[in-house]
Every structure is written in C-alpha cells, then in structure tokens.
Amino acid sequence: MAATSTTHLFQTRMFFPPTTIAPLTSPFSTFLGPHQRLLSKGCRRIGQRRRCRHSMFVNAKLLLKDGTLSVNGKDALKGVPENVVVTPFTGSSAFIGATCADASSRLVFKLGVIQDVRLLCLYRFKIWWMIPRVGNSGRDIPIETQMLLMEAREGNSQSSKEHNSYFIFLPVLDGEFRSSLQGNSSNELELCVESASQLYLYHSLSEGGTPAKFLIIDDGWQDTVNEFQKDGEPFIEGSQFGGRLISIKENSKFRAVGDVTESGAPVSLKDFVSEIKSSFGLKYVYVWHALLGYWGGLDPNASGTKKYDPKLRYPVQSPGNLANTRDLSIDAMEKYGIGVMDPAKISEFYDDLHSYLVSQNIDGVKVDVQNILETISSGLGGRVLLTRRFQQELEKSISTNFQDNSIICCMAHNTDSTYHSKQSAITRASDDYYPKNPTTQSLHIAAIAFNSIFFGEIVVPDWDMFYSLHDAAEFHAVARAVGGCGVYVSDKPGQHDFNVLKKLVLPDGSVLRARYPGxxxxxxxxxxxxxxxxxxxxxxxxxxxxxxxxxxxxxxxxxxxxxxxxxxxxxxxxxxxxxxxxxxxxxxxxxxxxxxxxxxxxxxxxxxxxxxxxxxxxxxxxxxxxxxxxxxxxxxxxxxxxxxxxxxxxxxxxxxxxxxxxxxxxxxxxxxxxxxxxxxxxxxxxxxxxxxxxxxxxxxxxxxxxxxxxxxxxxxxxxxxxxxxxxx
The missing domain is CATH 2.60.40.1180 (Golgi alpha-mannosidase II)
Known part of the structure; x- marks a missing residue:
C-alpha cells in the first residue's frame, strides 16, 4: 500500500483574525469535511473548501526550489527531502505531503530543517491536554505537536512587528489518517501519520451579592458500579477509573429507591434540579458524563446497559503519547478496561441519555474523557473515523434534545476531536485547576492563553473553575476577566472571597465578558x-x-x-x-x-x-x-x-x-x-x-x-x- 500524508502550512502577516469565535466561521475552523479527501492510498483529490467570513491571509508566493521551501522570499524549511510534495491551495496556503511505498499504520516523514527562528509549539503533554513550548530550532519541537507557529522577519528587523511574518503549520486529518508534528536531534521537522488501527454552594454566593446562574453537577450523580472497589478493603489509587455505568438514570443520592428516599435524598433528579433552580435563581443546570458514558464505559452485564451491546476493550496508547507524560487515569483504564458500546448503538445511547436528562429539567452536558477513542479504535475503523462517528452522533443528539448548543467538551485536546467538532462551541483549554498544588497556578494561566491561539479560532476556550478563597484567587480571576470566557467557581458554601468575586460578577449574576478569547x-x-x-x-x-x-x-x-x-x-x-x-x-x-x-x-x-x-x-x-x-x-x-x-x-x-x-x-x-x-x-x-x-x-x-x-x-x-x- 502506498501511503501519502499531509500537513497544512499557512503564511500570514496578520496574526489574529477579527473573528467572533462562532464555530466554523474563522480561518482555522475550515478543516476538511467528510467529502474533502486529500489523499487516498497515494491518490490526491482536493475538494472545495468552506468560504470564511473573516480572513487573516494575504497573497503569498510559495516556492520549493533546491530543497528550500520559501514564502515571499523567506525560508520556512531547508533540506526538504525529494519525497515531499508541496501543493498550493490558496494564495497564502499550501498542503505539504510526503509519499512512500511502505505499508504501515504509523509513518514518520522528514519535511525539512528548521534552525535559528523563534517558534511556538502547542503539543499534547498528556493524552488529554496541550501545553505550549517555545524554542529556536527543530530539536525544540516536542512529539505530539498539533500547532507550530514560526516567526520570519524582513531584513535585519529585530523589533518592529509591522515587518514580521508568521508561518503556521497545522497537521490535519485525512480520511482514516491523523497527523502530528515533531522534531529530531538533527533539527528536522517530522510529520507523524497514524491511522490508529494498530494495537497500541449557591445560597452563600447569593447572599454575598454574586448569585450563580449556571451550575454543573460533576461526576458523582450517575448510576454506576465499581468491581475494583470493595467495602472494607483498602482503596487502590486509580481504581476510581474502573467504575462503569449500569443505567442512564441518576443514583440513589438523587432519587427515591422504591417508596423510600435515602436520608435527605430528593424524590428524583428532576425534583432536585427544579428545587435548586427555584431556590437559587439558577438559569442553567448541566450534568457531567464521559463520552463513553463513564470512565470505565458501560457495564456489559447490567440490565440498564445491555441494549447498547458493550464489549470490554483495553486501551493502547500511541508511541507519541507514551513519549510524554503518563497519566493515572489512562494507566488505570488500560488495567481495568472500558465497556465500549457497539458503534451501531451510539446514536441510540446518546438519544436515550440526553432525552432522559431533558425530562429531568437538565439544560446541557459537559462531556469528558473524549480522547479515549484514539486508544480503543482497533477493529472499529481507526481513531479518526471512530471519532468522527462519535462526534457526529453526539452533536446530533445535543441538537435534537437540548434547546441550545448545550455542550462543554473536555479532555479533548487531540485533533481527531477538535477537527470533527462541527457544532460544539466550548472546549476546556487546559489541564485541571489544582487548588492544592502551588506549582500549577501560573502554568494553568499560561497554558490556556497560548492554547487559545489554536482553540480560539475553532471554539470558545473554557478556563475551568477556580477557588475565590485562595492564595492565587486574584491571579485566576483577572485571567478569566480578560479571557473572554465564562466564570466558574468551585468554592465550598460559605468559603468565598467576595472582594474578588464582586470584581468579576455583577449583582444580577452576569459577567462582563470580553469579546474574543484572551x-x-x-x-x-x-x-x-x-x-x-x-x-x-x-x-x-x-x-x-x-x-x-x-x-x-x-x-x-x-x-x-x-x-x-x-x-x-x-x-x-x-x-x-x-x-x-x-x-x-x-x-x-x-x-x-x-x-x-x-x-x-x-x-x-x-x-x-x-x-x-x-x-x-x-x-x-x-x-x-x-x-x-x-x-x-x-x-x-x-x-x-x-x-x-x-x-x-x-x-x-x-x-x-x-x-x-x-x-x-x-x-x-x-x-x-x-x-x-x-x-x-x-x-x-x-x-x-x-x-x-x-x-x-x-x-x-x-x-x-x-x-x-x-x-x-x-x-x-x-x-x-x-x-x-x-x-x-
């Protein structure tokens, strides 16, 4: 099988387009649709591209000559191998592809040398999340880079931004293939292509003058079972990720069991949601669920989930993920397995779940653990096609059941998920907020700001929650104020700093949200x-x-x-x-x-x-x-x-x-x-x-x-x- 793969290169003088951040209206969100196959077993077909309302591009002359790829006379890559093919696509962009005769589900191509330039990489340091890395040459580009920004200057200019040009490399999806960038010790930029078919509190807020209008009921409301946690036995770290969903309904903390409720439990989830909405003036209540239902998926033997025909699968991570930071949750899921629904049942599962939630007065969902699909796709069409199928059915269900585009995406920092999110408008832009870890406070702010260069052209970046009563509370609060995002706090009732909150939240519960992603x-x-x-x-x-x-x-x-x-x-x-x-x-x-x-x-x-x-x-x-x-x-x-x-x-x-x-x-x-x-x-x-x-x-x-x-x-x-x- 001849395999050819592609990365997308943009060149521009203007860096940020004046986009209103509506999905699919800005340049970076016009990625390949299902009928826009660039490559298919060595064949190249380019379809029509969606017209952008805003454009950051200017006309540019792109030239590959004597092993050097240049744009308007400024070198982007040197030492370009002969198997690299450059196909101009617009006046200011091109597709860079490479050909080979080897048949493999994972290929790495050398694209050329990068040296002595300022560059910014956004890469996945964990399977779920991206962070930035800056550098000056190809060796500084980490594995799993999903956006590469390079600076080029006119002449000897060292400071004037009016004379700066920028090259942006965006690895794209191509049929069943997904790509990422990386560097090597010879300062060469490499393109890695994979198909992955291989086995590898609210009352107190109101009293303080900052009433909440939006609430997320996080992990803990669902009806689950965990065979790896036994009463009376010591807790095993990571075993919490072995829990599986046994029905789409709420657990006994949120509903009556028979004719008797547990101590303080409401009659139903609907009863609970209706009560907190009326008592605290909430406009929206969302609930959390994982893309596959729960961390460990669906229980194959439970009567409430058998209809979705789940099968136990054990995640296998790609070499790119294994080269970076390991994560406890995915390590645990590799050990305990995940109950994965039959792909033919995806639509039925989401429609059952979301229609039930709507009947319980729920307004939307936060869908977590989305990148898990890349690890369990063997035999199911590969990671790209499987992700496309899940995303299409998920967004279809959201559109059908909820009044608005009522979804927040999370743990979704791979391009498989990002480029297939055609309607989802909000995505968490960083790893979690860790209030007890003083070493992550500044990283959280910097990571989201840099990640928003990429995500801000596709979705509204979500900055996550924070504690208002915390040593770094104002640091986080100011970041949300300039971040153009929603404001969430996860304070315990009565533990708030209203001196901070009143500078973010008006007395009616609304916020002064800036227009664009910060x-x-x-x-x-x-x-x-x-x-x-x-x-x-x-x-x-x-x-x-x-x-x-x-x-x-x-x-x-x-x-x-x-x-x-x-x-x-x-x-x-x-x-x-x-x-x-x-x-x-x-x-x-x-x-x-x-x-x-x-x-x-x-x-x-x-x-x-x-x-x-x-x-x-x-x-x-x-x-x-x-x-x-x-x-x-x-x-x-x-x-x-x-x-x-x-x-x-x-x-x-x-x-x-x-x-x-x-x-x-x-x-x-x-x-x-x-x-x-x-x-x-x-x-x-x-x-x-x-x-x-x-x-x-x-x-x-x-x-x-x-x-x-x-x-x-x-x-x-x-x-x-x-x-x-x-x-x-």
Whole structure:
C-alpha cells in the first residue's frame, strides 16, 4: 500500500483574525469535511473548501526550489527531502505531503530543517491536554505537536512587528489518517501519520451579592458500579477509573429507591434540579458524563446497559503519547478496561441519555474523557473515523434534545476531536485547576492563553473553575476577566472571597465578558513566561468600545512538564516589563471615527488614568503571582472640542466590558451618551469638565480630577442597564 500524508502550512502577516469565535466561521475552523479527501492510498483529490467570513491571509508566493521551501522570499524549511510534495491551495496556503511505498499504520516523514527562528509549539503533554513550548530550532519541537507557529522577519528587523511574518503549520486529518508534528536531534521537522488501527454552594454566593446562574453537577450523580472497589478493603489509587455505568438514570443520592428516599435524598433528579433552580435563581443546570458514558464505559452485564451491546476493550496508547507524560487515569483504564458500546448503538445511547436528562429539567452536558477513542479504535475503523462517528452522533443528539448548543467538551485536546467538532462551541483549554498544588497556578494561566491561539479560532476556550478563597484567587480571576470566557467557581458554601468575586460578577449574576478569547500579546508569542525568569505574560482582548490587557508574573512557582528543574527556585524576585496600547490587536475595530490617535489607559489596582499615544509604552513591575489589568479606550473627538473616552465600571476587573455604546447625537454636539450595564463606579476620560451628568434621566453628582482628566459617577448597585448623559 502506498501511503501519502499531509500537513497544512499557512503564511500570514496578520496574526489574529477579527473573528467572533462562532464555530466554523474563522480561518482555522475550515478543516476538511467528510467529502474533502486529500489523499487516498497515494491518490490526491482536493475538494472545495468552506468560504470564511473573516480572513487573516494575504497573497503569498510559495516556492520549493533546491530543497528550500520559501514564502515571499523567506525560508520556512531547508533540506526538504525529494519525497515531499508541496501543493498550493490558496494564495497564502499550501498542503505539504510526503509519499512512500511502505505499508504501515504509523509513518514518520522528514519535511525539512528548521534552525535559528523563534517558534511556538502547542503539543499534547498528556493524552488529554496541550501545553505550549517555545524554542529556536527543530530539536525544540516536542512529539505530539498539533500547532507550530514560526516567526520570519524582513531584513535585519529585530523589533518592529509591522515587518514580521508568521508561518503556521497545522497537521490535519485525512480520511482514516491523523497527523502530528515533531522534531529530531538533527533539527528536522517530522510529520507523524497514524491511522490508529494498530494495537497500541449557591445560597452563600447569593447572599454575598454574586448569585450563580449556571451550575454543573460533576461526576458523582450517575448510576454506576465499581468491581475494583470493595467495602472494607483498602482503596487502590486509580481504581476510581474502573467504575462503569449500569443505567442512564441518576443514583440513589438523587432519587427515591422504591417508596423510600435515602436520608435527605430528593424524590428524583428532576425534583432536585427544579428545587435548586427555584431556590437559587439558577438559569442553567448541566450534568457531567464521559463520552463513553463513564470512565470505565458501560457495564456489559447490567440490565440498564445491555441494549447498547458493550464489549470490554483495553486501551493502547500511541508511541507519541507514551513519549510524554503518563497519566493515572489512562494507566488505570488500560488495567481495568472500558465497556465500549457497539458503534451501531451510539446514536441510540446518546438519544436515550440526553432525552432522559431533558425530562429531568437538565439544560446541557459537559462531556469528558473524549480522547479515549484514539486508544480503543482497533477493529472499529481507526481513531479518526471512530471519532468522527462519535462526534457526529453526539452533536446530533445535543441538537435534537437540548434547546441550545448545550455542550462543554473536555479532555479533548487531540485533533481527531477538535477537527470533527462541527457544532460544539466550548472546549476546556487546559489541564485541571489544582487548588492544592502551588506549582500549577501560573502554568494553568499560561497554558490556556497560548492554547487559545489554536482553540480560539475553532471554539470558545473554557478556563475551568477556580477557588475565590485562595492564595492565587486574584491571579485566576483577572485571567478569566480578560479571557473572554465564562466564570466558574468551585468554592465550598460559605468559603468565598467576595472582594474578588464582586470584581468579576455583577449583582444580577452576569459577567462582563470580553469579546474574543484572551491570547498572548504579539511580543509574548515566542517567550516562556513560566520558566525563563525574565518575561511577564500579557493577555489582550477587546470589548465593544475599547480594549483590555492583563499582565501576569508567572515565573518562579513551577515548571512545564518535561522541563522540570531540580534547582531551587528563587520565588521572591520581581520582574519588569512594558505595556502599550499597541499590545491590543485589531484596535481599529473600536477606534473608527474621529480618533485623536491617543488612548486613555486606566490601571485597575491604583485607579490611575494616563493618556498615551497608541505606540507609547510604560513600565510595570510585578512580584511572583501578582497581576494587573489595564483598560485601554480610544480618545475620540466630539463637536471638535470635546475629547472623551469611556473606561467603564472601574470597580470591575474588565471595566470596559460594561460599556455598550457611545455617541453624541444631539444637534448641539455638547452632550455625550453612554449606554451600558451593571451598577458600580463609572469612569471616563474627558479633556473638559462637564456641567452636569444624568444617569437614566436622574441628575447625579459627579467627580472630576483635573490632574488626569478623570470623570466619575456612581451608578446605583442594583441597576441592570443604564444610559449616562454628560452635558458640556
């Protein structure tokens, strides 16, 4: 059998497209559909590609000559072997393939040499999760890399981002084959291709003024059995992953058994959900379940699961996974096996489960352990085709049974799952939040920010839960504020820090969510903010009328897996860096009209306001696990004399998220109208002192600081929406 495989290369000057993060509307989400086979046993067929609403591409000239692959005269790969084939696909992208005559379910091709360039890799360090790795040559590219970003510069430019170009390599799916990237000791970029058919708390939150509106009932509600855990016997670490589902219904903690309920147990899951919704004002209640029902799948002998014809299978991991960090859960599943339903019964299982949950007043599901399919696909068509089948049936069931696109995907960081998620809108973007492990707090933030470069073009990255009463609580809270994500806490009832929560959550339970996934600023793309002992991490985002930048000192508390150091770390050092309005990409989206080219920059922790040009910068110094957040608003001109920029609610981390619109619509041009939501302290930059201020038509006193032109007015705490009129 002749086998040929493909990786996708993008070249562009603009890094982040202005996507609204809706699934399948941005460049990175236009991957191959089921009828777009690139290769089939040595044959090449290219189908039509979905048209993008947004594009980050520019026309580029791609050339493979004398063993060098270049784009617009900048070398991407040198020493390209003769069996590598480059096929231009658009004016700025191409497919890179390699041919061979060997028949195998796992092939590794050399694509060419990478040296002396800055690069960023997103790779799977565990079977479930990705983290970033930066480097300068091919040897720095880890096994299981699923996105490779390389920087190329014009001429001798060392700093100007206007002259930087970027190459993005995305390993794609191709029929029954899945690919990933890796480097070798000779600095060669390699393409690994596999078919895998081989064997290898809510009452207390409301009282504190931050009511929850969304609840996930995590692992523990389902009807399961675990033959590896016996009463009276010592607990065996990992045995918890041997449990299997025996019915699609809830266990006895959530329902009556016969005519008798256990102590405090509700009559049914529906009774429990209805009660907590009415008691605490919850809008949505989700439940957790694994892709195969439970960690150990379905019990082959249980009356409630026999209809799905489950068979016991023992996972076998690929060489790529085995080369990185081992994980207790998959090691346990290899030992205990998984009850895998008949693929012909997938649709029936999901429809039975989800229709039952809907009948119990459940609004959606968090589907976990998704990458498990790659380990149990032998004899079932291989990992790619099996994943496609499960994803299609899962999303079909979600669409059929729930009112909205009500699914959160988790433990799904392989491209098999990601590229087949055509409707699922939210994916957990990191390993778990570990509150008891101080070495993982900064890693969690950095990993999600970098992973969002990839995931943010396909889904809405989920930043996971955190504790509000914790040494690193504000560190996590600020990251969620600039992350453009939902906000979850897993606090125990009564154990909250409302000083943190009230800066994230409005009194009505809503959050000031930024528009896009939070991602590293351009000057952070190729640095290691966790281990290089010199770099701060900056995460940028946009709101409707301005931008926001979060700055974090992630150094000195932990090490990336695989790069652990035994040397004692000095965790007391401070680091300094520069912050600029230009750290925010696509600022032109919020600065249309008569802009002065200056910005009002509000520093949250000090309450200071500074006027800067867009390209100016200033210094900031942070201790380990300290952070700061800056709201950046363009200063616009009204009536030729008024220069004004809204900051938003200055008591909230993402102040500008409260502002919906600004205009000056009256004929005199002496009034400015700002609409927004949420109670608190509203702030703005104004070059002139106003004469009066009205909030929802009520004349209110305001403050004005002439030293920095800060305008402030207090909006009543329980105000859900407002219109501020400032008169000059």
């Amino acid at each position: 991602r590293p600023s351009r000057d952070c793309l190729f640095i290691d903010p966790v281990m290089d002992k010199k770099s701060l991490l900056k995460i940028w985002n946009l709101n409707k009328c301005g931008g926001v930048v979060g700055i974090f000192n992630c150094q000195g508390t932990g090490s990336w897996p695989g790069l652990e150091s035994n040397a004692e770390e000095d965790i007391t050092f401070e680091l300094s860096g520069k912050v600029s309005p230009s750290d925010i990409e696509y600022f032109e989206e919020v600065s249309t009209g008569p802009w002065t080219q200056d910005c009002a920059v509000f520093r949250f922790n000090t309450g200071s306001l500074t006027r800067l040009s867009k390209e100016e910068s200033f210094d900031i110094t942070l201790k380990v696990l300290q952070c700061e957040v800056f709201t950046v608003s363009p200063i616009m001109v009204y009536n030729q004399t008024i220069q004004f920029a809204p900051i938003g609610l200055t008591n909230m981390y993402n102040s500008g998220g409260a502002v919906e619109a600004v205009d000056s619509s009256d004929s005199s041009g002496s009034k400015i109208h700002i609409t927004g939501r949420g109670g608190g302290d509203f702030g703005a930059y104004s070059n002139l002192k106003p004469k009066s201020c009205y909030v929802n038509s009520e004349d209110l006193e305001f403050q004005f600081r002439e030293e920095d032109n800060f305008f402030g007015v207090t909006i009543r705490a329980k105000t859900s929406s407002w219109e501020i009129t400032i008169c000059y």
